[in-house]
Amino acid sequence: MTALPVRTEKALGLVIDLDTCVGCHACVTACKGWNDQGYGAPLSDQDPYGADPSGTFLNRVHSYQVAPPDAPPQIVNFPRSCLHCADAPCVTVCPTGASYKRAEDGIVLVNEDACIGCGLCAWACPYGAREMDAEAQVMKKCTLCVDRIYNENLPEEDREPACVRTCPTGARHFGDLADPDSDVSRLVAARGGFDLMPGMGTKPVNKYLPPRRKDAAPASPLAPLLDVQATGFAGWLDRVLGRL
Amino acid sequence: MNPAPSVILFTVFSGLGFGFLAFLGLGVFVPSGWVAFLFWGLGYGLAVGGLLASTFHLGHPERAWRAFSQWRTSWLSREAWASVAALLVLAPVALSDWLELGWPRAFGWAGAALCAATVLCTAMIYAQIKAVPRWNDVVTPVLFFAFALTGGAILGGPAWVAAFACLGLAAVLLWAFQRGDGRFAAAGETLASATGLTHAAGVFELPHTGGNYLLREMIFDVGRKHAAKLRSVAVVGAGLLPAAVLVMFPVHPVTVALAAAAHLAGALAARWLFFAEAEHVVGLYYGRR
Amino acid sequence: MNQPKVDLSPRVSDEVRRTTCYMCACRCGINVHLKDGRVSYIEGNRDHPVNKGVLCAKGASGIMQVTAPSRLRAPLRRVGPRGSGAFEEISWEEALQTAVSWLKPIRETAPEKLAFFTGRDQSQSFTGWWAQAYGTPNYAAHGGFCSVNMAAAGIYTLGGAFWEFGAPDWERTKLFVLFGVAEDHDSNPIKIGIGKLKERGVKVVGVNPIRTGYNAVADDWYGITPGTDGLLILSLIHCLLEAGKVDLDYLARWTNAPYLVGEDGLFVKNAESQPFVIDRRTGAPAPWDGKGVQPDMGAVWEGNRTVFQHMAARYLAPDYAPEVVAERCGITAPRIRGLAAELAAAAFDTPVVIEEPWTDFRGDSHDRMVGRPVSFHAMRGISAHTNGFQTARALHLLQIVLGAVETPGSWRMKPPYPKPVEAHPTPHYTAVPGKPLAGPHLGYVRGPDQLALKEDGTAARIDKAFTWDNPFSAHGLMHMVISNAHAGDPYPIDTLFLFMANMAWNSSMNTAEVMRMLTDKGQDGEYVIPRIIYSDAYASEMVAYADLILPDTTYLERHDCISLLDRPISEPEAAGDAIRWPVVEADRDVRGFQSVLLDLGARLGLPGMVTPDGAPKFADYADYIQRHERRPGVGPLFGYRGNGEAVGRGEPNAGQIDAYIANGGFFQAHVPKGAAWFKPWNMAYQNWAVEMSFFDAPQPYVFNIWSEPMRRFQMAAQGTGWQQPPDRLRQQLRIAMDPLPVWYATSEPPGYPLHALTQRPMDMYHSWGSQNAWLRQIRGKNALYLPTKVWMAEGFRDGDYARVTSPSGQIVVPVAHMAALNENTVWTWNAIGKRKGAWALSPDAPEATEGFLLNHLIHELLPPKGDGLRYANSDPVTGQAAWFDLRVRVERLGPRDGSEPAFSALAGVPVADGGRGA
Ligand SMILES: Nc1nc2c(c(=O)[nH]1)N[C@H]1C(S)=C(S)[C@@H](COP(=O)(O)OP(=O)(O)OC[C@H]3O[C@@H](n4cnc5c(=O)[nH]c(N)nc54)[C@H](O)[C@@H]3O)O[C@H]1N2
Ligand SMILES: Nc1nc2c(c(=O)[nH]1)N[C@H]1C(S)=C(S)[C@@H](COP(=O)(O)OP(=O)(O)OC[C@H]3O[C@@H](n4cnc5c(=O)[nH]c(N)nc54)[C@H](O)[C@@H]3O)O[C@H]1N2
Ligand code: SF4
Ligand code: SF4
Ligand code: SF4
Ligand code: SF4
Ligand code: SF4
């Protein structure tokens, strides 16, 4: 099954707005919470209350320093999860067929029952989107909440990824990037959405929206009504109140 | 990348094994009787031992059989097929040599080809990975072939062939090191391309202060400081020293054993470096490589 | 082989129970999913007014909190020395009897010997009521070390404050300016709001020395030097006045700008001792609230000028010119002028108009609502300084001159606010043995005569709230309680009763010293603070320093009431309150603290907690929530009263909590059409507010640009009046109690060139997030961030540690470089550092080995002035703890393997253990 589908009917994915993400990590724990009880094995933690806590997360939020030549330094928060690539190397390298890309919507999944835990897919992923669960010994990755987005046990409005549902700033958008008229495609077009490491040839479905231009040059200052120091306070007062 | 012992042993021994089997298959010299049993046994032992070692690296070895399913796309799967095929096809040859049945060597030639294919598949498992620029290069298959050929020659070839192979391997190693060091830069991935932030200046905070799989497996940078030392160990041990031994001492099992031992030590060092020095582009996100 | 079948519609859970989150004080609505009776998943409640479905990192990790190994298991009695952490588990009966045996005698002899203070508590109207019934004057919550400057400045100026008590008009505002906020109590609402602005492409401006979080997404960043916001703001006002860009109509109608200021600095009053204005139509005096009156701000009457003229004259002075303040603020003059211009443009060039007629309290009707779409939010960045009160006043003044309060597109208050100072109580503090206190402890003083002073002029309260040192300490001074109790100043106490405040660690200044005070013994070998009772739900650092522990439930295991009498969940267009209820059974021998307090109250026979025949009046807190009445018909919850239909006022309803549960755990009443704006002056709102029980009669008022209460104190400081401050405080009061907003520098000890700050991590809640296995993986240790200038000058490298020295202490901590930072500021995340052995974490946990607190560098007292007296490191107006006045110097140490100070490990107190996935 590790041959990639020739084409997928849909290309479901996320659009992440780097201009809006405040780096709150809500999407990180919401993802952990849902997937801990959802698709496949739970996301285990090792040494959770000890010296070296470590565990499986499917979504991580980085934070970078940015130094524009012509503006003050900035901080940009950067969520990172599976991009559900069209040319997903993680799929083609898999010897067992456990790793596959769904023909209907392009979601890249791991069939945990078939996974031998060789780790090759994680090596093949340039984005670090796959984490081997230390307890279950199978490969874990963002499922695009495949067990939410079509789930008839959830109200219509909740059929979206857990991270998107919880994002307080609305920096995460979910939709079909194969449909040029979808909200996400429009957003990508309007805001100049881009791919991560296009050089890797993975053709990510997920897109990122760049931070808007910051720290614009100051507006032109207000013109004083008159020279207060010269005319004195009384003059200023008449001038102001005269305009009542 | 994390130099997991299982993977190092797997690649080194299977490489050596299939190299040796190839020589036996080709019939460069044809052992007979118990000698043949010993030689073929060693060849099979190394190859199979290596393959078994690889399963220790698996989270679910009990499902290893599934690895045969994806030969159309996966080099790992292909390697599984190639190796088994090689071992099967060579069996009659081994049998014929041992019991001196004098069967035709055609199977031997085919088997040797399959051994070569196996080594190629093993190499391609690494060479195919774009995310690890150091591996994603012709040097990887060349290196794996050089090792298999040299190892095979030391055990199963004429001394002079083995000696030349050793010198060749030393050269290939030097070339691989030199070439590998430039690969990451050549691949052109940077924090800027990884994040799309043109003026990205570095990491402010990591996504987690705790550890995770990525840091353990792909962003392993421990012990790189020993790289220089280990490189010389690799070149001298795997190539120069055995070459010297083979030319200086008379052809004798002890000579071969000495050469083989040196080569093996060098090979292990080289393979440790092959992993430890390989930088995965995901390291960019963590400000490490 | 073909694609595997995936179950696309798995059953999510057996049952969903809707309650209120308490991973922080934001009070979001949550859907708690249960599988076989256990919590399986927690998500936001989409119908909830606060979070509208979203959750933050903490809220979404709640499942790891209610299963944390650190949960206390049963009541504890101290067996080892204080601070050792050695305890034995006892029964509740024994625990309660012990408490009563301590509290009963004190109440009958000297109630003030009980000091009862609460921390992150959301039931202050209840705990305050209990303390009042007990009769001790020594009660307050944590507001004093939190952000009382913001609360008090808001009430005294606008009749409402920032915190979570107001909100920008996210849908309509055209410019949003954020002063000194990293997170705040309205965590999710602010994030949702910023998201809305980003969606509309509205400009967000961040004024903050540090550019993370909200300030990182801000379109424009002003990296101000800490402690100078007041100066920046007054300079902005200077620019606006200079250009005549102020909302004169708004000032004349809705503020005291047209009031006349007399010789003495108080308002000129008429026969009814009411301030009055000069009517532009007649040029004659007219009542401030007279129909049709057109107040003339230019008037001069009998030589008395209007507030407007006083204000303008002051801020037009050259001292406030951008060119003059620029260097001090660390912001160039063109940038300041640029911001002023942007404010003016947004406010006056593009007003927001809502076509809704309304009638004001004067009886004048208006056919539309015109608003100034500029909004602000601010919090501890400006308030946690010794000039924080006046700085917050300055910010409110800026809002006022722009006409940007309660108008469309600006910033509005949430019911029960607006509420003028006059509608608030004054402090009650006279302790009478065996009797309750005459009224509530906390309030808003209008003049020196209302200070909490004894006949001999000494402080009536242990925290010295409402004294000349800090007259407007409306939230008390929790940060001074332990220090004062230890010093026996103003008097010794017997029992310190704390609830939900980690005073032996992150919520105290000078932490090491506080630990010493808590364990210090007198000649008699007795502890100087004889008895300490504490209620916590987890094995915090403070637990180890108490004699008796009353273990609380976690937030999913108890009833709580998020009340309009306290800190409700209202929105500008709707009043709202909420509950928590036990969505899971506690699996330990723990009890909800409020229920325990009622039990104690009954055992002590406190009025209101026992029936005439002395039996307990309330079965538990849930019973109290439904049956208690503050005023006839007015109780803790305002929804589903009486027959279940009544809102605001009505008989108690036995089905009330069930009704709340059925409604998702909350109740909302929407502000009627036409009443949602100009609330302080809008009769439609005022009448609705009375109906809702916020007050018993309409309370229209005007905003206080000039503060008479402050002037009264300033006058006293200048020698007038029968009540006089001690001479040592005259100068301080003269400056700090200025009736118009002023700026004065915070202390600048020579040799400590850097400002040292902390910020709230969005993914941690003070000390209590670290026990959460998910959150601690995200942030299990902290570093001190250094600006490029310092990083370079000292030659720092990654992995280095530094020695950080303040006038009162020294710590050794890991450092990291940050460029997007004010060049004279260093900072770290708050409360990540933990004491070894606390929180059921292994002693070698990174929180304890590498993590650190800045608190060790902050002293609760200012350096001695030589007069032998103790001066609090607090705002002279309100007593707000000045956390952010901290000054330090930094030296490079190179690599180290742990932070200092490193305290001995606490013995692990008995806890639930286990823990999910552990
Ligand atoms: N350096 C520095 N120090 C600061 C600040 C700063 O900015 N910088 N901020 C200050 C401010 S504003 C504040 S408000 C304080 C906050 O500091 P604290 O008021 O101490 O707040 P926490 O540490 O969050 O929690 C107090 C205690 O409540 C306990 N608790 C949690 N849930 C429950 C419960 O359900 N029931 C009971 N009974 N207990 C519970 C926790 O276990 C913890 O021990 O810190 C202050 N300290
Ligand atoms: N996630 C989370 N949320 C919380 C809390 C928590 O612990 N975690 N705690 C809650 C509590 S108790 C409180 S009181 C609120 C406090 O919420 P905030 O008011 O956001 O308090 P801090 O996080 O201390 O952030 C203070 C901000 O002011 C900035 N600052 C410091 N000094 C100055 C100054 O002089 N000028 C300006 N302009 N900025 C300055 C700091 O850089 C920082 O960004 O948060 C509440 N919400
Ligand atoms: S939840 Fe939204 S804002 Fe928060 S980190 Fe994730 S993407 Fe950013
Ligand atoms: S992001 Fe990584 S794991 Fe996800 S599809 Fe692309 S390559 Fe595969
Ligand atoms: S780890 Fe599992 S999914 Fe990944 S390549 Fe190996 S078998 Fe395939
Ligand atoms: S889509 Fe689902 S699985 Fe993927 S990151 Fe978001 S929450 Fe996690
Ligand atoms: S902000 Fe987060 S932690 Fe606080 S109440 Fe809301 S969801 Fe809970």
Ligand SMILES: [Mo]
């Ligand atoms: Mo606070």
